[in-house]
Amino acid sequence: MIELKGVTKRYGENAAVEALSFTVEAGELCVLIGPSGCGKSTTLKLINRMIEPSEGQVLIDGRPAAAVRPELLRRQIGYVIQSVGLFPHMTVAENIGVVPRLLGWRAERTAPRVEELLSLIGLEPSLYRRKYPRELSGGEAQRIGVARALAADPPILLMDEPFGAVDPLNREILQAEFLKIQRRLRKTVVFVTHDLDEAIRLADRIVLLSRGRLVQIDTPENLLSQPKNKFVRNFVGGDRALKRLSRFSVADHLRESISLSLFDSRFAERIGELKAEGRRFVWITDRDASLFGWVDLKEVDGLANPKLAVTHASGSDIAVRSSASLREALSRMLGQGIKVVPVLDEEGRLIGEVSLADIERITGA
Ligand SMILES: Nc1ncnc2c1ncn2[C@@H]1O[C@H](COP(=O)(O)OP(=O)(O)OP(=O)(O)O)[C@@H](O)[C@H]1O
Ligand SMILES: [Mg+2]
Incomplete structure (x- = not known):
């Protein structure tokens, strides 16, 4: 479980996030959405302590994150960054194995884990294991990014626009695969996106941010049927009844x-x-x-x-x-x-x- 309690992050005069409070339950897939610059990436970085709050507190399973050493914290938290960030001179297998290696896993334990994850994300291990990132399509690279975040089996996953760079068709396939994986693994996920349809499709609950503040936190159904104010109404747009259809799969x-x-x-x-x-x-x-x-x-x-x-x-x-x-x-x-x-x-x-x-x-x- 992740709790944010009155979290503010200031850069000089400006607050990137302000008095942010919400809870993500264990096993929940929570989607952060809002216009560019509203504080989504900042919120993720506050959760895994890549940055520290100016005010307020982040709790992980009831314990203040500030009291946990950042290295320990990051073992519990898989992080998929906004631009994939695979290491170009490492093979796919080495990229996926980065965190297990940091954790001191032996090769005999890491190798089968890499195989398992490649199969899980739908890429044939024998074909992909030895490839380098430049030999992957954008969508494949993003899948590897997801596999890497899952490698050490962390209970928490932070994902910053993980499917942002993929075309609509492959994005759709990745979303369906990710939902399948999440139904099985039940991670506690905070997932950032710009794409409302993606949010509606994936989320158990959606957190809508505007200029660093929380505007509405709700299930996709409620966000669409009961927008709290004009900002939310404008954000979700006119065809709300049709947007609900994103939640239903063919x-x-x-x-x-x-x-x-x-x-x-x-x-x-x-x-x-x-x-x-x-x-x-x-x-x-x-x-x-x-x-x-x-x-x-x-x-x-x-x-x-x-x-x-x-x-x-x-x-x-x-x-x-x-x-x-x-x-x-x-x-x-x-x-x-x-x-x-x-x-x-x-x-x-x-x-x-x-x-x-x-x-x-x-x-x-
Ligand atoms: N290191 C920093 N120094 C100063 N300002 C920052 C810093 N990091 C972020 N900001 C500001 O904080 C605000 C929130 O940034 P953040 O990256 O969280 O936005 P975002 O919601 O992820 O946007 P996007 O959708 O474009 O990725 C922005 O106005 C940004 O300019
Ligand atoms: Mg961002």
């Missing part, structure tokens, strides 16, 4: 879909059967099970070859990944004018669909 609302391979030897027959069953749309897959397009079964009548009714549409345009949120799925529907969105796995294979009706049920429309 994977949890996946439905089975009807699909047919373009290369099925019984293509025409199958189309006839599906039509007879009263189906309206069929997804069409390519040779490798990736999405090729769809058929509106109303359009096949009178066609000599039903393949002429296939509308070609690539997965990258109309589909979402199972790691996406329903908000992502909705924006795909609105952008493409379709009521049902196909869902692909990481390899781009069709695995099901989500529909506007399912989303409406959640928003209560």
Whole structure:
């Protein structure tokens, strides 16, 4: 458990954070959010004593952090810094093993831990272990940063915009993976982000800061439904009902879909059967099970070859990944004018669909 009690950090005349009080429960994922310069990174640094408060107190599991030697404190606290910060001349395995090494772990203990963590973050150990940071994509480097913070199994994780430098698709995958990891490990996490959708998706509770002060601390649901004042209302924006959708994952609302391979030897027959069953749309897959397009079964009548009714549409345009949120799925529907969105796995294979009706049920429309 982390408690901040009236914490102020001044630089000269200015307070980077001011009279900040909040508690993060053990096992809770707390997201700090707010405009640039509002004091998010400062708050993290105050928690692990990279800087000391001008006033007030930080307690870790009920003990004043000021009474714990900073080195000891940092063993309990994994820290993912804002710009990844992997050591360029160390391999991936050496980077992940930095803290265990500082703690005096023997190589026989560190090596399997590194393997375990690489698997946990979804990177094949045999492929990644010996790479150097320059040989990694931005998203991979950020995952390694997360693995490094987890290496010595600290109960507390501080993460400063850990997925900030990744493109939206990979960010979505990292968020889904991180949620999966957190459900298993139940760390006490303070996670900083600029991205409200990310906050809503990940947080048990959100702390909204403005100019060094706490404005509202609440569950994502409450922050959206009961913004405390005009600042919060403006911050969360007009489409609050839709933002809630960030909390729901496509994977949890996946439905089975009807699909047919373009290369099925019984293509025409199958189309006839599906039509007879009263189906309206069929997804069409390519040779490798990736999405090729769809058929509106109303359009096949009178066609000599039903393949002429296939509308070609690539997965990258109309589909979402199972790691996406329903908000992502909705924006795909609105952008493409379709009521049902196909869902692909990481390899781009069709695995099901989500529909506007399912989303409406959640928003209560
Ligand atoms: N070492 C320092 N000396 C003087 N002022 C500082 C120092 N560190 C931070 N500040 C100021 O404190 C305020 C809060 O900074 P902080 O880095 O916590 O912001 P942030 O919320 O993390 O912003 P961002 O979203 O841009 O990362 C800013 O106004 C910053 O200029
Ligand atoms: Mg910052």
